[in-house]
Amino acid sequence: MSSSAELKCLSSDSPAGGLTYVWFQNGQKVPDVESASYKGRFGPGDNISCALKEHEACPSPPVYGPRLLSVSVSPSAEIVEGSSVTLTCSSDANPAANFTWYKKHGNPSLQPASKQFNFSSIQSSDSGEYYCTAENDLGRRTSGSIFIHVTYPPKLLSVSVSPSAEIVEGSSVTLTCSSDANPAANYTWYKENEESPKASGQTFTITDIRPEHSGKYYCEAQNTRGRHNTTSHLTVVADPWKLPVALTVPAVFLAFMLLPAWLWIRRRTSLDQQREAEGGPDNSAQVDQLHYPSVQLTRNQEDHIYANVGPDQLHYPSVQLTRNQEDHIYSNVSPAQHQADKQ
Structure with missing residues (x-):
């Protein structure tokens, strides 16, 4: 990115005024310019210097826009949530450049604008891509991006149950555990008052669920930074069609046992009615x-x-x-x- 600027050449060893200067741009003498000032349009890759006309072989140190721009992060190892982190933007520029920090898909610019940007206690929300710009009177450059990867233990843990309606005996139920964790968490399922895990993985399915499956279930999420658990309670209700079926069996058995007695009573009643109808003696x-x-x-x-x-x-x-x-x-x-x- 080029910019317009006016440069001035100063010499401490010569009296002010009455001197002739020459200018050099990228090693080449600028024609028709023999004054103490030089106004032009300069890009980040331009090197500008001046010299006394009588001493062209001894030019001044060059001035130039920002170049060799880079960004770094400290510490360079794993970044843990809550720790202190420093981003540094470096460039070669003369005069010295001013720096500004940016986060992709975040704030347009981060303050304060300086060579370094500090996180005193970095959070998971600070994860993302960062870059900087360096600018002086001769130009402006933008650095490449650096990715901040903040690790943290599982949090925002939750359990969902499907189906979410009433859990009926004999149905199938799936529990799903979710969490925010970096790196991704591993999940283990436990039931209250049982030491051995019931299952591992983000989901836990119970097929043909029974009343004895009722109770509290724990989902434990764990990664290299820590662990966290949450509880879900299952209540299994009886199948509304199962109770009548269960009562039918003893009812049929009872009817089978009472049928002979009922038939005998009916036969005896029928005989008595027949005798009364015939008018015969009571035998x-x-x-x-x-x-x-x-x-x-x-x-x-x-x-x-x-x-x-x-x-x-x-x-x-x-x-x-x-x-x-x-x-x-x-x-x-x-x-x-x-x-x-x-x-």
Whole structure:
């Protein structure tokens, strides 16, 4: 970048006035200029000098714009958050250059404007590319960029759960751990009251989740600068369709066990209703005496013998008579009726 300037040549060994000067630009004599001043347009690469006309072989030291511009950072090793860092801009210029610092995609210019720029306690937000400019009356130059890489332990740690809605038993759940760290963090997952890690990596997935999976989970983020952890709580609710299904099994079993009793009661009720409809005698007493021995009589002539056999006569043998035509007579024989027949 060129600039306009007016240069003056001074000599301490000669009286003021009445002297003739010559000018040189990049080693070449400037024609038609023999005064103490020289006004022109100069670029950063130009070297300008002057001399007394009588002593052209002894020119003055040259003046020039900034050149050989460079930037450096101290310390040159790893830069840790909170430490002190110094940026230095260097150039060869005569007269001495003025310096200005810039950050790419940041402030247009950083103050103070000087050869060095200091961070007393550098932060992660200070990471980025920096460059400087050097300028004097003969020109202006811009340096290349230097990248400041600030390392720091994990921070701004957070855990997200997907799905974020109610966690239903039997579903799949993914936990994701995020943090701001430089260098990038490694992640480890733990469950409360369990020493062994559950998983490693930024995500942790639980498939077919159960109520026993409920509880607090810890995500630990770690890098070379430090570690940090955060907590997430999972609550697993029962599947709304699972409880009715679980109750169905014992209900079916109970129904299976009670079915025979229900069928017997229904059959007995049906028989009672049938007897009442036919108007027949109540044979419930006979039903109760079915366990008593019966009396079977058979003889030549058709006779009817009625007898009631009570519980006291259970030890008597049964009586059987035979006749030409086989008739079977069943009756209930009681002691009182048996005596009546004899009379």
